[in-house]
Amino acid sequence: MVGTKEQYFERVKGYKPEAFVGGERIKDLLTDPNTRTIINTVAKTYELACDPRFERIMTAESPWTGDRISRLNHIAGSIEDLEMRLELTRLMTQSTGTCCGRCGGCSGLNALAATTYAMKKDGIGEYHGRFIDYLKFIHRHDLSCHAATTSPKGDRTKPPSEQSDLDLHLRIIEKRRDGIVLRGAKAHQTSAIAVDEMIVYPGSFAEGEEAYAVACAVPNGAEGITYFLQFNSDDAERRASNDVATLGNPLYGGRQTMLVVYEDVFVPWERVFMCGEVKYTALCLRAARRTHIYNEGPCKAGFGDLILGASKFLAESNGLDKAPHILEDFVKIISANETTYASAWVAAHKGTEMPVGSGVFFADERFSVLSKLNANEGFYEVMKAAADIAGGLLVTMPSEMELKDPGRRALLLKYLKGRSDIPTEERMRMFKFLNHFVASPHAAQAWIGGGAPYHLRMALYEGTDLEEKKRLARSIAFGCE
Amino acid sequence: MVGTKEQYFERVKGYKPEAFVGGERIKDLLTDPNTRTIINTVAKTYELACDPRFERIMTAESPWTGDRISRLNHIAGSIEDLEMRLELTRLMTQSTGTCCGRCGGCSGLNALAATTYAMKKDGIGEYHGRFIDYLKFIHRHDLSCHAATTSPKGDRTKPPSEQSDLDLHLRIIEKRRDGIVLRGAKAHQTSAIAVDEMIVYPGSFAEGEEAYAVACAVPNGAEGITYFLQFNSDDAERRASNDVATLGNPLYGGRQTMLVVYEDVFVPWERVFMCGEVKYTALCLRAARRTHIYNEGPCKAGFGDLILGASKFLAESNGLDKAPHILEDFVKIISANETTYASAWVAAHKGTEMPVGSGVFFADERFSVLSKLNANEGFYEVMKAAADIAGGLLVTMPSEMELKDPGRRALLLKYLKGRSDIPTEERMRMFKFLNHFVASPHAAQAWIGGGAPYHLRMALYEGTDLEEKKRLARSIAFGCE
């Protein structure tokens, strides 16, 4: 059965992780302003999954339990699954204006499904069965998952073993009879504190780096884990605010990432899905990329849809929504949104099973990467166009809190007025809303999130058969009748 | 049965159109250097259609005759047809490095299939049957067709009726018992002289402009028709060359367009598919755009594949194919190619039947337009990257004709050498080949061909539901728990 948001809230009530934001200990996930937003967003994944209008997009049938489950816990078994997942991503960002928090978890589950299958095929049998058991547990309870991927890494010029501190990549420091002990950290983890489970999987490691080749599942707030939440200006603003309704995205806020530190965290064997098999780390990373990156495009297209809508509203309220140069701005936003969406859509449709026989489907790598690269560039174009449309109040708007005083309210409503049939309060709020998206960390997040663009560009290069292109060129250049 | 290139050559032998290029009368289509190229290209459409490897891409089954026919004469009846057509387009440009010449004809046939169906549904019965009969004729002989769309238009600020010359839009000057008489011209017609049939269809006209609302089919070299071929530098170069092997694209040359003048050309009724029904011109134009524009992307991606291959060759011969900045150049070319391809692919897959019930499928208009807009910008990026990779010889290469003299040959092979294991003759030819694509009219053709970008941008704007986006933005901006 698809989980409900009520069930999710109930579970969250039980979580008491060691977590800090802005120098303060988080007392209650459900009421702390910086965690409430991400909990609202994860709750929205359950809410939409229970909405019959979105059943095809938001849910799937588990082949292991037969349950109807959230698609975010589904192992993609077909092209249609791949397509529906990107529609889910766009729908979620359209519906919340922020990261759904579970996307990485979905990628992690899919990557491990493929990787443990590959190990099993090669005779390393213990992990796949364990993973499937774990998956059934997830499906049965429709738990929310997050992926723990990127270690802090320290000095990028040096391999893990040459770092001044060996813990700069998460590692196994002890193997016990009942499980393993982890030390290190995972960085940039979106919404980790708001989910039920963290799916840990490794980057690509070489022989001699066995201690770093670890995949497992860790429950929210496991002993030894500390969460340090990001603290951008908008996080600080929300923390300090007396009325979240006056913020740019009242309910869902901005993307909330965190550094998750593992101080000798114990993981029992039944939750361990790789333990030293460096040979499979490259496959795992590639699988994760193929399942994850193509969602970056729809994710940003969803933001872009909101930016487009807000821009339209503000253009109207400025009286300029038919001006030729404003129309061109709309076109720039639309182009950026749909270009990245299109690449992702093709990535899904040209997806393939990997490894063959596993039944796990992954998006095409080249179009995935392309979608992400187009999303990066596109988002900055979207920001320019939106700023151009909105004009100065995008950044010079006073706080809506001023409206609580009748005298100041009168002055602001008088002087911030646009087209007279559009309520000035709505206009103010929409400026704040747009500000949240285009005068904020969003673009930098878009650029950096999901992997360094340099590596993605090189993946596009390496994934392209240049010899075949050379053959085509030769055949015409040296052609004769 | 799919036609063969031999049959095509045989038919061409019979065509003696009144045609001029560079101030000279064309004496023989098959031997004139400026028409031979486009005939080779059209012939290639038949050759590949007869090649079993490409059967699925290049051919289809005619529902009217049951014949296996060239896909370029096929009325798209499914999403798969739409997808296969774009693969055909990329395959053809990869295989010839130029316009296949029949793409517009295919678009014209599809547009008229839909338009005549719509008229029939509204009780204007004569055209559809006639058109189907004509289509059967085309299918039975697998004739090659070209579309005659754009009138010269004169002063763009004025409607047809206010032009200083009423003939600046092609028009019906007389309706007779046995047919109609046309006067005017169609501009920018690619390969028109190399095909069997020209499919004439109108732009969008308003009430009072009935004389311009004409669709019909005119055979190659019909009485009263004069063809004026374009004369770019590369056309002149080919005309003057003693050895086409030394040219950039030896067999297929560059895109060859022409101005086709109609001096009182008679068309019998059985070949007339619209005659004054201005109400249907908008549908016809939209259908043509939906079937045509999404092929611009794959077309340029095919060129881009050749440019990529040539760039790879030249980077190797310069010894720089692993330099980091050259890899980034490759990535720019790949990104441009695949981005426009991706948009087109989605256009095909999101295609729909129009009008409902007609059985005729058209690509999605928004993604079609996007593909074209991305192709435009992308091609200039491709050109920059290719120039960056190739270096100076891209434009400073002496003529290969010098090699015919042993002394000059020795000097040139000595001093134009790159990596020593790559033959200098091949290097020279590849520079010329790349020059043909990136130091040439190709980019301007890409930009302009298929319709003014301004109108396409506006189509993207008009095709996007901004109210829906506004609703999404409002729902989050004004959201509360």
Place this chain on the structure above:
Amino acid sequence: MVGTKEQYFERVKGYKPEAFVGGERIKDLLTDPNTRTIINTVAKTYELACDPRFERIMTAESPWTGDRISRLNHIAGSIEDLEMRLELTRLMTQSTGTCCGRCGGCSGLNALAATTYAMKKDGIGEYHGRFIDYLKFIHRHDLSCHAATTSPKGDRTKPPSEQSDLDLHLRIIEKRRDGIVLRGAKAHQTSAIAVDEMIVYPGSFAEGEEAYAVACAVPNGAEGITYFLQFNSDDAERRASNDVATLGNPLYGGRQTMLVVYEDVFVPWERVFMCGEVKYTALCLRAARRTHIYNEGPCKAGFGDLILGASKFLAESNGLDKAPHILEDFVKIISANETTYASAWVAAHKGTEMPVGSGVFFADERFSVLSKLNANEGFYEVMKAAADIAGGLLVTMPSEMELKDPGRRALLLKYLKGRSDIPTEERMRMFKFLNHFVASPHAAQAWIGGGAPYHLRMALYEGTDLEEKKRLARSIAFGCE
């Protein structure tokens, strides 16, 4: 004598304006966190002016009083003055990372010097003498000034007289024997509350709009004036912070703008420099643009210098400062900075006296506009490159406040470490610093500030002699020996 920052602080102590930020009344300009930053910045203009190293850039000699004065109160009398002013702008942004607050005031004084001169020359004598007297007053005390230019404007499709509220453009509601009474507002006013004087001047108005054609000087906190400060996330963050050292720009913060409302504000005649002379409003606006806009480039180049420096620091601490793709990122930042600077530099050097005989020099309009347009586009490129260099911690960095607890400090210093010889505390602070510039409202401010890009583009078009270019083209195209 050039003023000192101590004198400035002394004056500020006396100002008790009616001002609001984030819903709260500002009690003390010197201690309120959201005004302290802009006061620090204005103070910096005095500090640097008193620093002998910067004398040539920061000061000038008043031709009216013979005093050495701040260049920000100087009427440019030569090309060198124009050049030094742009160097001042870049020096100030390099030194504070924010708007110096007095740049607009300087533009306003220069615009009024030219406009009142023009009126005098046409026989409207009273204003120029008055303005010079006022200028002497400013020079004698080296007061800081700000420009009040842009009215809220309401619905942009309608002229002032057709707005639903006539006050949406600032207007004279009464002329008395001793002065005039103003009603309305000025929007987007940077640092207005931190300066001694506001220089009010009009946009361009037409006959019939005399009430809006008003220029005058209003002291800080004049009776009837209310200031509503902007409230972006970073303003909120600062307001809530316990330790400004942990913020991105500790001392100077972000650009602080405000809406300044005039509720029947009385201005005595000796401070009125235009009162109904609509004919001169166009000149005034043009003069303001010519003196102001060319400073947008150096202003953003100064920010860019800081971003470049921070990026270099972070690239080093990531261990990636020699990676080829990171070098390319540095080049992108450098190019953007120096391209906009170069256009501004030419604008200064091609400056001219306006009106002839006035002795007032203005930068060339075309290159001014170009500098601004290049700054707009450039800043987004800078942001992309900086995000690319910095990587994820740019937006996922926890608060430096965590370091106050020894245990959390140990964990964060361990896991946020980069190259081991670079202190992690510095690394954390530099991430926050860079975040302040490139994951923030800065780009949107750059885009919008100084006038709508559309109008600037049209100014570039109108300022270019296309007929002359046509003549050049004709002369070659139709040339013969």
Place this chain on the structure above:
Amino acid sequence: MVGTKEQYFERVKGYKPEAFVGGERIKDLLTDPNTRTIINTVAKTYELACDPRFERIMTAESPWTGDRISRLNHIAGSIEDLEMRLELTRLMTQSTGTCCGRCGGCSGLNALAATTYAMKKDGIGEYHGRFIDYLKFIHRHDLSCHAATTSPKGDRTKPPSEQSDLDLHLRIIEKRRDGIVLRGAKAHQTSAIAVDEMIVYPGSFAEGEEAYAVACAVPNGAEGITYFLQFNSDDAERRASNDVATLGNPLYGGRQTMLVVYEDVFVPWERVFMCGEVKYTALCLRAARRTHIYNEGPCKAGFGDLILGASKFLAESNGLDKAPHILEDFVKIISANETTYASAWVAAHKGTEMPVGSGVFFADERFSVLSKLNANEGFYEVMKAAADIAGGLLVTMPSEMELKDPGRRALLLKYLKGRSDIPTEERMRMFKFLNHFVASPHAAQAWIGGGAPYHLRMALYEGTDLEEKKRLARSIAFGCE
């Protein structure tokens, strides 16, 4: 005395170089269509130098002979000289639409003035005096010079000594009592065959590569020299044309480069200015870059002026010159032109003497490079905008030769008509003119000419003091009161 074009023509009559184009021996430089154009252009440098309107731009006073000489032979001795040289460059491209042919020569003379001075200062005395004597000779006769810089280089991954053929870099194969003997080639040499003298100077070489460190002067057509002219499509078109008036740039054609092969060419000592002093090659290269590259911007801006003028003409004749999107296109062209011009202007004005004491002035390297990089990108933007403005006839225009037949003339003038008050013949010619600039090798030439962009970008990086920027960033990021 400034030379006249008549004197120049007279000298050219005497030149009988061994030169080939398109596989044919050039018989007469003055009548061969592919050399006549570059001779016309060089002649234009003399013509404008004799025109009193352009005296300040086109001429200077020789400090060595006291003569008024062409500025293209002048050793820049001041900032004003640097500024005037860039004005000369823009004037020449505005006046001819092509490379003036003498720009490189001017750079070579300036580079050698500085380099020989540096050697003399270090006690290597023979070269400077010789060079000054040579310069006096040039000044006395006002000869035209060209620079021979770039050797073919073969495989770029290998140094000269590891090439499969040691001659792939021009080298001294023998030192005799009376002079030296050279073997090798120089590539991409613009207009070399149309000038009086070739100024040979080296790239940067290291110890052990003494044979390649050679600078000298070689007269046109010296024994042992063979010229291989480039053969782009437009070269071929011109070669074949019966009426050059129908070509895009009737008199001056396109840039004409050539490969110049040195088969054991003897150079007497009085013309040798460096012979093995590898230590000075880096200075020489840097000097050449500093004097040359900043002219790339004005050169392309001059082309851009012509493109702008032609676009304006065609927009008018299409009736679209006031359409909002066309105005934006104009702005794009203007922005590109003036942005690159501005960077160059600053490069000139921030120029410095090098070496100190030499009296030779060079443009600032960073702004020079920036000008060139902006020119590269800008030219592609210009091409897009021009194509957008012009529309399809830009590439589909039939040959003007058709007009020689009355019947065809009537048809073409009827159907190619635009706005009725603009002669269709002019319209046709202007389309051909614009085609010559934007559907041609011009952009690739702009991109590649003057050095590989990668090296220029790295020069910008290396020329920027990133440590100083880091210091600025630190000072604010870590600032406290």
